[in-house]
Amino acid sequence: MIEKKERYNVAVAGATGAVGRKMLEILQERNFPVEHLKLLASARSAGKSLEFRGEKVVVEELRQDSFAGVDIALFSAGAGVSREFAPSAVKSNCVVIDNSSAFRMEEGIPLVVPEVNPDAIGKDPGIIANPNCSTIQMVVALKPIHDKFKIKRVVVSTYQSVSGSGQKAIEELKNQTQELLNGNESKPHVYPHQISFNCLPHIDNFLDNGYTKEEMKMVNETRKILADDSIQICPTTVRVPVFYSHSEAVNVETEGPITASAVRELLSAQAGVCVVDDPKNNLYPLAIAAEDKDDVFVGRIRDDISRERAVNFWVVSDNLRKGAALNAIQIAEVLISR
Amino acid sequence: MIEKKERYNVAVAGATGAVGRKMLEILQERNFPVEHLKLLASARSAGKSLEFRGEKVVVEELRQDSFAGVDIALFSAGAGVSREFAPSAVKSNCVVIDNSSAFRMEEGIPLVVPEVNPDAIGKDPGIIANPNCSTIQMVVALKPIHDKFKIKRVVVSTYQSVSGSGQKAIEELKNQTQELLNGNESKPHVYPHQISFNCLPHIDNFLDNGYTKEEMKMVNETRKILADDSIQICPTTVRVPVFYSHSEAVNVETEGPITASAVRELLSAQAGVCVVDDPKNNLYPLAIAAEDKDDVFVGRIRDDISRERAVNFWVVSDNLRKGAALNAIQIAEVLISR
Numbered sequence: 001m002i003e004k005k006e007r008y009n010v011a012v013a014g015a016t017g018a019v020g021r022k023m024l025e026i027l028q029e030r031n032f033p034v035e036h037l038k039l040l041a042s043a044r045s046a047g048k049s050l051e052f053r054g055e056k057v058v059v060e061e062l063r064q065d066s067f068a069g070v071d072i073a074l075f076s077a078g079a080g081v082s083r084e085f086a087p088s089a090v091k092s093n094c095v096v097i098d099n100s101s102a103f104r105m106e107e108g109i110p111l112v113v114p115e116v117n118p119d120a121i122g123k124d125p126g127i128i129a130n131p132n133c134s135t136i137q138m139v140v141a142l143k144p145i146h147d148k149f150k151i152k153r154v155v156v157s158t159y160q161s162v163s164g165s166g167q168k169a170i171e172e173l174k175n176q177t178q179e180l181l182n183g184n185e186s187k188p189h190v191y192p193h194q195i196s197f198n199c200l201p202h203i204d205n206f207l208d209n210g211y212t213k214e215e216m217k218m219v220n221e222t223r224k225i226l227a228d229d230s231i232q233i234c235p236t237t238v239r240v241p242v243f244y245s246h247s248e249a250v251n252v253e254t255e256g257p258i259t260a261s262a263v264r265e266l267l268s269a270q271a272g273v274c275v276v277d278d279p280k281n282n283l284y285p286l287a288i289a290a291e292d293k294d295d296v297f298v299g300r301i302r303d304d305i306s307r308e309r310a311v312n313f314w315v316v317s318d319n320l321r322k323g324a325a326l327n328a329i330q331i332a333e334v335l336i337s338r
Numbered sequence: 339m340i341e342k343k344e345r346y347n348v349a350v351a352g353a354t355g356a357v358g359r360k361m362l363e364i365l366q367e368r369n370f371p372v373e374h375l376k377l378l379a380s381a382r383s384a385g386k387s388l389e390f391r392g393e394k395v396v397v398e399e400l401r402q403d404s405f406a407g408v409d410i411a412l413f414s415a416g417a418g419v420s421r422e423f424a425p426s427a428v429k430s431n432c433v434v435i436d437n438s439s440a441f442r443m444e445e446g447i448p449l450v451v452p453e454v455n456p457d458a459i460g461k462d463p464g465i466i467a468n469p470n471c472s473t474i475q476m477v478v479a480l481k482p483i484h485d486k487f488k489i490k491r492v493v494v495s496t497y498q499s500v501s502g503s504g505q506k507a508i509e510e511l512k513n514q515t516q517e518l519l520n521g522n523e524s525k526p527h528v529y530p531h532q533i534s535f536n537c538l539p540h541i542d543n544f545l546d547n548g549y550t551k552e553e554m555k556m557v558n559e560t561r562k563i564l565a566d567d568s569i570q571i572c573p574t575t576v577r578v579p580v581f582y583s584h585s586e587a588v589n590v591e592t593e594g595p596i597t598a599s600a601v602r603e604l605l606s607a608q609a610g611v612c613v614v615d616d617p618k619n620n621l622y623p624l625a626i627a628a629e630d631k632d633d634v635f636v637g638r639i640r641d642d643i644s645r646e647r648a649v650n651f652w653v654v655s656d657n658l659r660k661g662a663a664l665n666a667i668q669i670a671e672v673l674i675s676r
Contacts, residue, residue, distance in 0.1 A: 193626075
């Protein structure tokens with residue numbers, strides 16, 4: 001258990017990245033009780049400064065001895081960095097909340113979405129893993145459905161924004177789109193193909209079973225978070241030319257008899273969910289509307305016309321906020337509220 | 339049966355639209371044996387001229403008496419126009435190939451994809467309906483699977499380009515994207531919301547069951563074309579910021595035991611299909627690669643990891659060509675080849 005204090009020493013590893021910057025923003029917005037803030041990044045970014053609560057904070061190089069006196073470290077610098085530095089942080093008595101995929105599926109490491117499984121955080125946590133963005137928004141919506149109707153199978157197709165690939169991908173979509181509109185060619189760098197005005201059915205590497213790592217994250221992480229390995233999941237993850245927020249078309253089959261109106265009622269009462277579902281008035285969740293919002297937006301809730309005991313919905317959330325930085329800070333809030 | 343001739347008098351109703359223009363292009367490309375070409379459109383467009391085989395053809399106003407002496411009329415001017423004028427064309431002994439939704443589900447009207455159900459065209463056809471774009475590319479891929487394994491259920495999510503909404507939507511995506519990149523606001527006109535850098539889970543009007551007309555077209559047309567009302571289909575149709583070609587993530591459950599490799603083999607032998615499926619080398623169907631191609635491209639063929647007797651694939655095709663103009667002209671080719 002983290003020692004109860006008025007204010008906590010917090011470190012952000014990977015502070016200069018898209019998610020790291022979002023973490024600083026959200027720590028301020030939510031008035032997280034920060035005593036001292038340490039910004040950590042690679043040697044290349046050390047010396048830069050970022051603003052926090054109106055003051056400049058100089059970025060330091062991330063080292064094994066960076067965590068002395070730190071209570072909570074938020075990691076978002078990739079799986080390799082987490083594997084290299086998180087154990088040292090834990091040895092310094094620091095709780096690590098890790099946004100990378102490094103420890104998510106490791107036994108004994110809690111994988112947490114605070115609205116879904118806060119109790120997975122044990123008494124003496126070392127590393128707590130933050131799930132993948134496409135998983136988080138889906139499980140927030142699935143949780144009350146699973147509790148009430150028991151989910152058997154999920155078929156999900158995603159429409160994921162480029163910010164999930166970091167700042168360089170945001171620049172690539174912007175610059176490539178401008179070049180194409182100007183009638184010029186534009187060679188892709190971040191993605192293997194043009195992302196502007198195109199859809200790529202390819203996120204992260206392909207595995208031998210024909211699925212991508214991103215797709216298998218949705219399968220394995222959802223089972224771990226909902227603590228039920230019997231849930232069957234079939235995902236297709238697709239990158240689309242959108243800057244922020246992921247959208248997902250979700251089909252859910254349940255053991256119990258389910259209806260769209262029961263799901264609408266359940267989700268309307270679910271913390272962290274905002275139901276936007278009046279399609280005849282053109283109201284449904286949209287990527288551009290979810291941008292910079294905390295909620296997971298759900299709409300187009302309807303009975304499956306192809307099968308009994310099944311429903312469809314459309315779920316949208318800001319992948320940098322609820323899908324990453326916000327969820328990590330909500331985990332920190334659970335920690336300090338105990 | 340259409341009278342056998344060396345060359346045929348052909349009319350195109352809706353000649354100035356995105357699909358109408360594509361029809362002219364394809365009639366030329368495929369050397370369709372046109373004797374005389376009549377271009378028809380609303381009074382507003384009459385007097386314009388379009389090029390055909392290097393000559394200018396003046397667009398005439400579409401009227402009830404426009405079809406005297408015409409053998410084949412290709413209609414693509416919306417359901418209202420088809421309902422108003424197609425019966426007159428048929429009375430003039432003209433075979434109508436109608437790209438609108440007007441007659442698709444009418445009993446006795448064949449709904450035809452030439453690679454799938456050419457025999458649906460009877461001996462003495464009056465109107466032959468061309469299916470909806472999102473249906474055509476899916477059924478071309480489903481047909482051999484249904485024949486061999488019997489399809490029970492399909493869950494499909496679409497990624498549809500703006501050209502499906504016509505020329506004005508193409509302009510809207512282009513102009514709106516430029517305005518947004520310039521930091522300006524841009525009010526939507528064609529769509530109810532911003533389409534640039536966004537995904538709209540809304541194509542055509544919403545019905546009382548919570549599905550859109552576009553979604554129900556995929557259900558009803560697929561059953562009619564495959565001549566099997568037992569096939570269950572659950573679609574989510576989504577507009578994405580892509581100019582040309584629709585992409586679809588398709589999950590198929592079958593009665594017979596199916597494998598991805600069997601599907602790959604079947605589809606490799608299927609007329610009109612091009613399998614692009616080497617994901618580890620970044621090869622899978624892409625909207626920008628399908629543009630201006632005739633084939634239906636299929637890739638990411640993989641066993642469903644959530645259920646026995648099920649597979650997934652990703653299917654992409656140029657919605658203005660195979661999804662509309664090309665399919666209509668292929669129907670005309672079936673007619674004259676008999």
